[in-house]
Amino acid sequence: MSASPILQANELTVRFGHLVAVRDVSFNAQQGAITAVIGPNGAGKSTLFNLISGAIRPNAGQVMFQGREVTGLSPHQMLGQGLARSFQITNLFFELPVRENLRLAAQFLEQGRGLFRPVSASQIACKRVDELIEQFQLGPVADEMAGFLSHGEQRRLEIAVALASRPRLLLLDEPTQGMSHSDTHRTEALIRSLVGPSLSVLLVEHDVDLVMNLSDHVVVMHQGQKLAEGPPQVVRANPAVQAAYFGESPHD
Numbered sequence: 001m002s003a004s005p006i007l008q009a010n011e012l013t014v015r016f017g018h019l020v021a022v023r024d025v026s027f028n029a030q031q032g033a034i035t036a037v038i039g040p041n042g043a044g045k046s047t048l049f050n051l052i053s054g055a056i057r058p059n060a061g062q063v064m065f066q067g068r069e070v071t072g073l074s075p076h077q078m079l080g081q082g083l084a085r086s087f088q089i090t091n092l093f094f095e096l097p098v099r100e101n102l103r104l105a106a107q108f109l110e111q112g113r114g115l116f117r118p119v120s121a122s123q124i125a126c127k128r129v130d131e132l133i134e135q136f137q138l139g140p141v142a143d144e145m146a147g148f149l150s151h152g153e154q155r156r157l158e159i160a161v162a163l164a165s166r167p168r169l170l171l172l173d174e175p176t177q178g179m180s181h182s183d184t185h186r187t188e189a190l191i192r193s194l195v196g197p198s199l200s201v202l203l204v205e206h207d208v209d210l211v212m213n214l215s216d217h218v219v220v221m222h223q224g225q226k227l228a229e230g231p232p233q234v235v236r237a238n239p240a241v242q243a244a245y246f247g248e249s250p251h252d
Contacts, residue, residue: 004067006031006169006200007083012051012061021047024061025226027219029169034191034201036211039221040244045204046173048221052202053085053171054078066168079108084162085171091158094147098138098157101146102129105164128164136160136190152183156190163194170194172203176210188214208245212236220244 005028012025022044029035037045050056052063054075063071070081078084093101106125133142136156141149146157155175162170175191176184188210195201205211211218212232219229222244228235235241 004031005029006066007035007052007202008062008064009048009052010062010064012048012058012063014047014051014056014058021224022051022058023224025221025224026061027226027229029200029202030217031200032195032197033216034195034203034214035217035219036215037202037204037219037221038206038208038211039227042223043221043244044224045221047224049085049171049173049202049204053083079165079167082166082168083171084165084167084169085173086158086162086175087173092146092154092161094145096146097143098146098149099129099133099142101157101161102132102164105161106132108165128166132160132164152179152186155179155183155187159187159190159194163199168198169200169202172201172205174204174206176205176207184210 007029010026012022013020014022025048027035037048039045047056051058054070054073054077057072061071062069065081065083068081070078070083073081075085093104103122103125106128107122109124109128110122133139136159138157138160141153146154149157159170159172159175172191176187179187184207191201191203192214215232217229218232218235220227220235220238220241227244228238228241
């Protein structure tokens with residue numbers, strides 16, 4: 001594993017009125033690794049995720065990505081830097097086929113060259129679509145409307161859409177939410193297979209067992225602050241982490 005982190009969150013803080021939703025949170029995500037953010041409901045996980053992805057601008061602190069400061073960049077600008085994300089709620093064009101969902105996302109690779117050209121002329125995007133259909137085993141449903149897919153297939157498609165731009169860091173927000181036990185295991189194996197020298201993963205996830213099995217590094221949030229971090233086995237054994245998961249859990 002590289003000694004140089006792909007992402008650094010430095011003392012991130014954001015306030016909504018009098019509420020400090022995230023306070024002075026710092027952690028690193030390493031290149032070629034899976035880093036997970038967990039915590040009870042109301043811990044500030046989703047807010048932290050939004051700060052990193054550019055959906056929310058911090059009141060204080062800094063986000064560094066591949067050695068460059070990206071604090072406050074928009075999600076589209078983040079994508080241009082090589083950081084892509086999925087969403088907690090499935091975010092697809094349900095009335096379009098699977099292939100077209102992927103092509104629209106892969107159009108980013110054309111860098112504006114394919115906006116007003118026929119689909120057939122977008123060779124880079126079309127090649128990427130074919131790669132993703134094969135990688136994610138979407139061939140049997142490639143021409144189905146996204147809205148007709150099962151929940152597990154939709155979530156898998158959403159990860160494929162997020163990867164269409166060839167990001168260096170993939171942010172996954174609750175990737176197994178609402179999945180069956182078998183779909184969760186398939187998604188776990190899929191995420192593990194994606195990670196390598198060219199792709200790192202940062203995920204927010206409620207399923208603690210999944211996180212402990214899948215992650216290389218775990219960051220625990222509680223009441224807007226970092227409670228603990230470290231390898232999964234160390235975090236699982238931390239008494240403060242155990243206490244937080246059995247305490248009162250307001251809605252996140």
